[in-house]
Amino acid sequence: MDKNTPMEEVFDHYFQTYYTRLWRQAQSILARHAGRKDPDRAAEAVQEVFLVAWKKPREFLGSPSPVGWLVNTLKFVLQNMIREDQRWHARLREFQAHLDRDAVHPAPGADLEIEGLISPEELDLLKRLYLYGETYEELCRELGLKKSTLAMRVKKSKEDFQKKYWESETFSDPDVEHSGPAEHLSSRGGSKR
DSSP, X not given: OOTTSOHHHHHHHHHHHHHHHHHHHHHHHHHHHHSSOOHHHHHHHHHHHHHHHHHOHHHHHHSSOHHHHHHHHHHHHHHHHHHHHHHHHHHHHHHHHHHHHHHHSOOTTHHHHHTTSSOHHHHXXXXXXXXXXXXXXXXXXXXXXXXXXXXXXXXXXXXXHHHHHHHOSSOOOOOGGGSOHHHHXXXXXXXXX
16 A cells, blocks of 8 residues: 555555454453453454554554554453442452351441442443453343443443442452452353353
């Protein structure tokens, strides 16, 4: 391609040529981290890479190796996804420990602290994704939802939880380092097929 090729055509060329390669690489990295394949999360990561490329055409196309730029961006996107998974895993474990502790030795007013933080359905959805390692595909099949609908529902649940989580004096954002890869691997073993 020459310098006069329209940006849309250049972008489309890279997307068509390298999407599958990047998707396979994303699946491999996520599988090493989570202990199982999750094609939807891999696709989400690759789509994010191309969104970044679209927003930063000078960095992308001005790179000595645009393909290398895509691969490096994928690594950063996956690193952020994994870190976010670990953060949600730690938050939900802390919240679950709080619930378990209060169930055995309820403090006066503890039920009021927990009540309203997040609906039981939303909490169950987040736990299934971040504690039990179920995939979007599994949840969509079971709940009869489209992936886009589930993604919007998860996003809203996370926003609701996080807003109330931060407002609560009981909880503080856990240090992700306490949820190391080995611990996270065992917890993301996923549901049984």
